[in-house]
Amino acid sequence: MSEAKSDLALVRRVQAGEKAAFDLLVNKYQGRVAALISRWVREPADVADVAQEAFIKAYRGLARFRGDSAFYTWLYRIAVNTAKNHLASKASRSAEFTADTMGEDGYLFDQQADHDTPERMLATEQLRAAIHDSIAKLPEDLRLALTLREHEGMSYEDIAQVMSCPIGTVRSRIFRAREAIDSQVQQVISERWRGENG
Amino acid sequence: MDKQSEQLSAFIDGEETLCAQTLAAIAQDPQRREQWRRYHLARDILKGSATDVSIKIDVTAAVREQIEREDQVVVRRFVPQWSKAHWVTSGAIAASVLMVMIQFWQAEPGSAQGPGALAENSNAPVLSAQLSPQALSRLQGYVSGERMVPNASPVQ
Numbered sequence: 001m002s003e004a005k006s007d008l009a010l011v012r013r014v015q016a017g018e019k020a021a022f023d024l025l026v027n028k029y030q031g032r033v034a035a036l037i038s039r040w041v042r043e044p045a046d047v048a049d050v051a052q053e054a055f056i057k058a059y060r061g062l063a064r065f066r067g068d069s070a071f072y073t074w075l076y077r078i079a080v081n082t083a084k085n086h087l088a089s090k091a092s093r094s095a096e097f098t099a100d101t102m103g104e105d106g107y108l109f110d111q112q113a114d115h116d117t118p119e120r121m122l123a124t125e126q127l128r129a130a131i132h133d134s135i136a137k138l139p140e141d142l143r144l145a146l147t148l149r150e151h152e153g154m155s156y157e158d159i160a161q162v163m164s165c166p167i168g169t170v171r172s173r174i175f176r177a178r179e180a181i182d183s184q185v186q187q188v189i190s191e192r193w194r195g196e197n198g
Numbered sequence: 199m200d201k202q203s204e205q206l207s208a209f210i211d212g213e214e215t216l217c218a219q220t221l222a223a224i225a226q227d228p229q230r231r232e233q234w235r236r237y238h239l240a241r242d243i244l245k246g247s248a249t250d251v252s253i254k255i256d257v258t259a260a261v262r263e264q265i266e267r268e269d270q271v272v273v274r275r276f277v278p279q280w281s282k283a284h285w286v287t288s289g290a291i292a293a294s295v296l297m298v299m300i301q302f303w304q305a306e307p308g309s310a311q312g313p314g315a316l317a318e319n320s321n322a323p324v325l326s327a328q329l330s331p332q333a334l335s336r337l338q339g340y341v342s343g344e345r346m347v348p349n350a351s352p353v354q
Contacts, residue, residue: 006212018218019265020225026258027231028238035250044253052257056264123252128243149211150244156213175207178237185236189251 002153007071014062022062026055029072033079040083054082127188134184138177145173203233210237231258 013021030051037050058078065074135143141163148154148162156174160167206224208214216224224230242249 009212018221020222023225023258023262024234026261027235030255030257031239031253032242032249034253034255038250038253048255048257051255052260055257055261059265120250120252124250127251131240131243150241171208171213172204175204178207181240182236185240
């Protein structure tokens with residue numbers, strides 16, 4: 001099942017009244033949405049507020065979401081519009097925004113919002129390196145199962161056929177591979193956030 | 199081995215369907231939520247999706263609270279409107295029934311005009327004859343619009 005289908009399954013559950021399914025969608029996408037919003041909005045507190053507003057709008061509009069596009073594509077548009085509206089609203093209240101801050105599409109850009117700062121790129125690169133390092137250290141059977149799943153997008157059933165093992169074994173191998181990667185991810189993230197706080 | 203973590207991993211791949219109870223348990227458990235988030239983060243990084251690990255953000259609880267709060271406001275707004283409509287509808291039904299009864303009573307040949315003659319009129323319809331003068335007066339009050347809310351104190 002692709003990510004779009006997996007999201008759609010959660011969306012259908014939200015539409016059926018299961019709010020917990022929306023919590024998982026928020027949790028899954030808040031990082032990406034925040035990264036997107038930070039292209040327009042500078043202040044971290046504002047980024048969080050705009051992200052929250054975008055998710056609320058998404059929840060309210062979810063009844064009309066039919067699944068013609070991927071959920072994230074739909075959410076992406078909501079987040080971008082919310083960020084732009086936030087800036088337009090901020091500009092109307094403040095004189096610090098001038099015509100120089102207008103983007104090509106006529107919307108305002110926060111003057112200091114600099115998306116790909118060296119710090120941000122470094123943080124992402126550190127994590128990418130840690131993930132690839134942990135994959136390289138995985139036993140062959142775990143690495144193959146995960147690669148077939150993440151890179152080839154194969155189902156557990158197809159992977160089981162390729163690896164000549166039961167589906168339950170595939171499931172277990174992919175999980176163990178994820179756990180090994182996750183311990184590295186946790187370490188990098190906690191070190192980074194500890195560094196920021198201390 | 200953590201069975202629920204393995205379930206979560208399979209769920210991410212769309213290979214497991216979680217029941218509502220398990221899904222809610224994951225959504226409410228901060229550690230599980232973080233795990234779910236990190237699994238997706240690693241996935242995004244592997245696939246080269248645009249993400250920014252330098253941004254520390256968690257709006258899940260805030261979004262949930264706002265949704266709950268707004269839903270409660272919607273419910274509060276809805277209830278009084280329903281309640282008001284209920285009483286108006288009840289009054290309208292009572293008035294309609296009375297109108298039919300009075301017209302039926304007046305259309306009877308030889309019927310007396312007025313509630314005072316009701317008891318003396320042996321030709322009066324059975325239903326009307328069962329009404330006491332006070333009840334009839336009260337019902338006429340509904341028609342004239344003096345009382346629209348049932349069970350309110352009588353108009354003096």
